[in-house]
Amino acid sequence: MNNLTPVTVNRRSSQEERQFALTQIYRQVLERQPYESERQMMAQLEKDFLKDKIGVRRFLKEFGCSDIYLDAFYYPSSNVKFLDICFKHFMGRAVLNHEEMRFYSDVLAKKGVHSLITTILDSEEYRKAFGCFTVPYPREKACYESPNAFVQSRLLNDEHVGQRGWAVPTMYWRQLGLNCSGGVCRHPEVDEMERAASSNQLLSLSTEALLELLRGSSSIKAREVIASLSPTQRAELRQALR
Known part of the structure; x- marks a missing residue:
């Protein structure tokens, strides 16, 4: 897992610092920098961020519900794999257990993807970990509820998008003893x-x-x-x- 220095912006941040924060947001949440055509789609949102009209969390709420993010991660994925991806991007960790998976799966199934993104970003854990102005990053917690939770977060945060397929989340493929490293899960x-x-x-x-x-x-x-x-x-x- 990468040991990153958290990137935070505030009212006194320079234009260069906010531009750097924007680069880090895309690196964490999109796993790449946007294409030129995508930049055009995000122009107003980026402008509001760079001019300090909105913070990191507000930017993520808008970007997480954008066609760019959904086309990249939601539509190619199963619901449970998309949850896996969202936790990696916005929480910096894997889904901890079946209870957490069930809770957020219900939100996604019953209220839709926009409510899922909002629920994650409005959660108490997110506010304590990142607040309104810190870019999410891969986290190492001081204490995990199980060795599996520790390993799963490490695997997920080190995973390139699509590396282990688009269907089975980290928690399940490890528990089932599957090999998903080739992009398709097999026993x-x-x-x-x-x-x-x-x-x-x-x-x-x-x-x-x-x-x-x-x-x-x-x-x-x-x-x-x-x-x-x-x-x-x-x-x-x-x-x-x-």
């Missing part, structure tokens, strides 16, 4: 069964078919294929390649 036993099936299929291929398969594979994939072959098949391939 290790399924992967092992597929590898075994693939190995059996390779054993039944002719030397000519194996050669054709290797020609169309990347060097890494080719090494994996060769490693799965029987000694007899390897000897036949060496003979065919001479």
Whole structure:
């Protein structure tokens, strides 16, 4: 988890300091800087922030409900994964437990995404952690309710957007023993069964078919294929390649 110095603005902040805070907001909440077309959509909101008409929390309420944010994170995600993402962006941590997941899932399902964003940003925890003028950042709490809560927050805050898919939140894929690192959540036993099936299929291929398969594979994939072959098949391939 990154150890960041909190960025806070106030009435005495210079234009450069507020511009830096804006950059940090996008880094935390959008996980990148906006494209030029998105900048145009956000022009008035950015202007109000830079001129000290609104603070960080008010900016986040508007931005979290914008098409830019929703297109990037809400529409590609399941509801529970979107909650995961929102907690990362606005609270700097993962969802702690099933009770918290259920509470915010009900807000999202019954009142909609705008109410969800508002509920998070109006929460007592958010006000104590960030107030109205501090940019949210990945947090390390002094005390976690469980080792899992600690690990989940670390994993989530270090995760690049979409890295572990758009369906299963961190809490669930860890509890279910899934491997989501490739963007799609799978159980290790399924992967092992597929590898075994693939190995059996390779054993039944002719030397000519194996050669054709290797020609169309990347060097890494080719090494994996060769490693799965029987000694007899390897000897036949060496003979065919001479």
